[in-house]
Each structure stands twice: as C-alpha cells, then as structure tokens.
Amino acid sequence: MNRTLALKRAAAAAPLLFLLSSAANEGALAHGFAGDRFFPATIVVDDPAVADELSLPTVSKFKNGDGLAETDAGGEFSKRITEHFGVSIGENWTHIKPGADGTGGANGFGNLETTFKYQFLTNPEHELMLSAGLSLEWANTGAKNAGSDGFNTYTPTLYFGKGFGDLPAEFNLIRPFAITGQFGYAVPGQDLTDGALNARTLEWGLTLQYSLPYLNSNVKAIEGPGSEFLKHLIPIVEASLSTPLSNFDGPQITTGTINPGVIWSGQYMQFGVEATIPINRESGKSVGAIAQVHFYLDDMFPSFAKPLFAGDDK
C-alpha cells in the first residue's frame, strides 16, 4: 500500500476512530430485536438493525462473470452512536486467479465503505423493523487493479425486517418465518470513466429465514437428540441483486446470486455458511460458497459496546 493510499484510507476511517475513542455512556439495549423476534446478521443482505457488531471474516469463493476463480475476504465493524443510529465501516480484499492465458488476474483491497444507518421504526407487536441509511464508497481507497473505482459512490438505502410471529395460532409452524430486505439506489460520483458510462443501479436484496430459536421459545419446544444444536439454527435463503437503472449501455441485466444456507446463532457470536448460486451467466459461472463469523459486541463487551450517547432517540 503506498503512502497516498494509506492516508486516504486513514482519512476515510477517521470519523469512526474518533467516535470509538470517545467515552461510552449508559443505555445499551438489544441488538436486532423487535418484540419476540431476533433478526440475525445476514451475510450478503444487510439486516435492518443498528448494533455494535463485527463481521470478521466474511470469505467467499466462486467463479466470477469472466469465468475466473475469485476469492474475497472482508470484514465490517459497526458502532452505535445513539440507540438507533450507527455507523459501520467495511473493507474487502479480492484475489482473482489469472486465466489459462495468464490474463485477468487481480489482487488487492477494494474501496473502503462507510454506512450510516438510522433505525426509525421498531414495532414489537408486529415484529417489524425499518431503517434508512446512506452508504459511501470512498474513491481511490482501494487498489485499482482489484477493480476499485476512482470516484465516490453514494447509496441511500431502505432496510426492513418483518417476523411472522403475529400470525394467529392456527399458523403456528409459519410463525418462525421472517423476511428482511434492502433497497438501495447507487449513484456514482461521476457519470463517465475513460469514456465508459458509470451506471446508476438498484442494489437490492431479500432474505427468507426460519428461526428455530423462535420455534423453540415461542411455538414448540425442540427436544430430543441434537436439540441443543438445533435450537440455534436459522435456515435461510438470501438473494443479493443489482439492476442498472440509468446511465448504462447495452441491455438491462440484473446480476446477483441466490444463497441458500444456514446461520448458527449463539450467545456471543454467530456462524453462517451459504452456497452462492449465480442467477445468470453474467453473475458467475458456477456455484460458489460464502461463510462468515459474526460477533455480537454488545454481548461480548457490554460496558464498552453500547451507544456513545444515551437516551431514546425514536
């Protein structure tokens, strides 16, 4: 990493580091809870909750749209400023193995990404959570040969989560289901790069999850062999998609993956693993895999990982 790049990355991370260095106040409450429902951190679709948390690492391996083997490793740290407002910073490292002809390889960090999120609605009765956020991808903070853009990208995003626990008792076995999602509009800071259009895109994703912890504590006790393990499992399907909306050449093609998998949620951390199935040829050439370790910092370090400023800001 050269000196200029290092300075840019430090500048991008400075606001978060300043906040982290401030003294924490009282007022730590729940992460990801809306009434009886706990929304886990999902791997490729950002969950609606504002929380003190750390995803490290998130590792994926797949064949990309050019048919080259790609390995990504990244992490994201999130910190609550108030009970319902938080900021996160994420980074990703990419390695693309060159093709048989020796071309197409890449190696390096992507641009730093910072997300500000405000959880503006939590309805316990209906297990509903809504948040709004703004993600910023900082120009020139990553390696150019790894595909990092030389311009900022701004993505205002809406997040939602809805549990089905408010259904009547006749639908007991459906009540552990929940859906979450995000819809963001990514706007590049410049329209053209070397004569090529920088598309404005809809960055969207959905998850469908079935919470065995919810089943066990709210609907029907899980008993028998393996029950202690099963009580922590959340089978899930995630879809992470990108659709160009304007300022692009050629056909409008949505790219992305459908990811079936499972999350194991413990008291202090969770593990997730999913297959990544490309939805079309432009999205990838084969089924890949992604895995993540995620830490609940507010549970691990309750005296530290809590909002910097106390009070209910709803």
Add this chain to the structure above:
Amino acid sequence: MNNSPVSRALVLGFALCSTLFLAESAQAHALLQSASPSVGGSVSSSPSSIRLEFSEGVEARYSHVSVSGPGGAVPVSGPSNGGSKSTLTVKVSGKLKPGNYHVSWSVVSEDTHKTQGSFNFQVGQ
C-alpha cells in the same frame, strides 16, 4: 494467502477480540431455552408453578411473567430466581381449569439487556 495482509489482519482481529472477551465478564441477551410446562406442550393436571429456563442470568425484580387462560388473567406470584440466576419461577394461585394458556414474559439479563417472549401450553387436554 498465508503471507497476505488479510491473513495478518484476521489473526490480529481474532487475537484482539479474544483478549477483550476474556478480559471482560461477558453477558448476553437472555433467551428462553426451556420451560415447564413446555413451550407448546400439554400437562395432564394443573401445574403449581411455571418455570422458565434462560440462556443467561436474569434479574427477577426487573422481570415480569403473566399468564392468561380461558377465564382471563391467571393470578401468579412475582417471579423469583430460586436456585439459579438463569431460572425464573412463578407460583400459580389456585388450580387451572382444562384449556389453553398463554404465558408472556419479559426479562432483564444481568448486563441489563432486555428480551421478551410468549408461548402457549395446554392443561388437561
């Protein structure tokens, strides 16, 4: 990837988290692990108490348990921890008639995290 900056960052991150985790007496959100009568289960006769087993220690004085059934609200005692901080027990006043009952609980874990939940059980059916 053994010599990559990512590998070193991951090792450093894990080491930092492990150190901090061990240095602090960690607590977590209290989640219901089991109950008696069991969640969604049935009992042949009226239980004299309802016991909730949580994943973490809970503060009985800041916690609440209510029960309702065919006749409306069921009188229960205030929750107590009994022999274990992770257990809450309420005594049922009187005998429950056969029917469906609904238990609602809200607890504060020892590190002040709040959680809640509810479940049904049946008596005599």
